[in-house]
Amino acid sequence: MLILLALICVLHVATIVMLFISTIDSSWYIMGTNSTDIWKKCIYVNNSYSCVDVTDYENQDYLRAVQALMILAVIFSCFSIFSFLVQLFTAEPRRRFFITGGIHMLCCLCVMCAASIYTAQFPQPKSQWTAGTYGYSYILAWICFCLSFINSIIYCVLRKKGDD
Numbered sequence: 001m002l003i004l005l006a007l008i009c010v011l012h013v014a015t016i017v018m019l020f021i022s023t024i025d026s027s028w029y030i031m032g033t034n035s036t037d038i039w040k041k042c043i044y045v046n047n048s049y050s051c052v053d054v055t056d057y058e059n060q061d062y063l064r065a066v067q068a069l070m071i072l073a074v075i076f077s078c079f080s081i082f083s084f085l086v087q088l089f090t091a092e093p094r095r096r097f098f099i100t101g102g103i104h105m106l107c108c109l110c111v112m113c114a115a116s117i118y119t120a121q122f123p124q125p126k127s128q129w130t131a132g133t134y135g136y137s138y139i140l141a142w143i144c145f146c147l148s149f150i151n152s153i154i155y156c157v158l159r160k161k162g163d164d
Contacts, residue, residue: 008154012084015147016077019111022140023070029122031132038066038118062121069114076107077148084155094159101155108148115141
């Protein structure tokens with residue numbers, strides 16, 4: 001049981017780290033040497049990168065929604081690991097970790113909604129960015145969705161070991 005709990009904690013911490021990387025790093029969409037993410041667009045000009053805040057020069061309200069959802073996902077994931085540790089030491093034997101699983105499911109839903117909105121809205125038709133590909137931060141977001149979903153199911157199924 002101790003090994004299982006350790007593996008669940010490692011999976012959860014890995015998910016949090018990947019969520020941070022996915023939210024912060026600037027490679028949600030890549031076209032050649034240019035890249036964009038949910039915070040800025042970086043364009044390679046004259047042997048240097050020039051980065052501009054994406055919400056300053058374009059009407060991209062969907063990016064504000066993606067930003068908010070990814071931040072909420074990180075917050076919910078951090079709350080759920082804290083909730084897991086609290087329930088681990090205070091819950092009665094043979095009780096399930098429903099609160100932790102529910103909070104982590106909210107994290108999962110936030111990541112799914114953020115990545116789905118980004119997929120549906122970017123790149124815009126007739127944009128200079130239509131010839132690119134999705135970057136590793138975008139792929140990490142979808143991997144975090146899968147890991148969060150699996151982890152939340154594990155939390156809901158897992159029972160605290162009783163005194164037999």
